[in-house]
Amino acid sequence: MTKKILITGATDGIGLETAKRLHSGGHTLLLHGRNAEKLEATERRLADNTGAGLIYTYKADLSRLAEVDSLAKALTKEHEQLDVIINNAGVMRVPETITQDGLDVRFAVNTVAPYILTKYLLPIMGPGSRVVNLSSAAQAPVALDALRGKNRPLDDMSAYAQSKLALTMWTNALASSHTSEGVIFVSVNPGSLLASKMVKEGFGIAGKSLSIGADALVRAALSKEFANASGQYFDNDKGRFGPPHSDALDDQKCKAVVMVIEELIA
Secondary structure: OOOOOOOOOOOOHHHHHHHHHHHOOOEEEEEEOOOOHHHHHHHHHOOOOOOOEEEEEEEOOOOOOHHHHHHHHHHHHHHOOOOOOEEOOOOOOOOEEEEEOOOEHHHHHHHHHHHHHEEEEEEEEOOEEEEEEEEEOOOOOOOHHHHHOOOOOOHHHHHHHHHHHHHHHHHHHHHHHHHHHEEEEEEEEEOOOOOOOHHHHOOOOEEEHHHHHHHHHHHOOOOOOOEEEEEEEOOOOOOOOEEOHHHHHHHHHHHHHHHHHHHHHH
């Protein structure tokens, strides 16, 4: 059965590779990107292939909370139902680390924006729908004031690792608080040092095949092995479910992260 799937950051890297696979399977794709030209090129590229699925495109800068809000409203206005969210978009090294909203851009894009999208879209997701959050092997204890935008400047890796653990933590918090809806929330480390733009910029290396990460995201979106995996962390470096950073297994710490995010978007 084909699904309707939102992919953020779908114009390059793992997002694009995942979109190619899902489109070739006939699934309807809602593709997000920050750049209109790259979005158009991605749509053309997919349409030229053999996939039969419909494609919708959405432009938004996820570092700007107002644009995330507008994106969420547009999606709920245009679609009555959604089967999968793949919160793939992420940043690490950027020229300007503070957003217009006064947040560290890594927390804004990697943690807060996917939370807003997920919260908005949950009402159009039925039992068995999935929220797949792109976590990382890089996870560091979250300084709540850093999440609020008050600890600065953070170095690139510290901000990235904290933002990815914060994402994993709110994934687990929502998995715990939304059991009755039957929506599955999972965090996925797609694989370390894959050949994404982020890895090339951050580490100066070519990286391993993006297909490693795309395969894991497609499995998380569609396969039966994730059907009862809500609140779990899939570590693709090991090829199996496993424990994330211990803070993500602490209910109180997870709730504290959610409370700060709710403060920011109130």
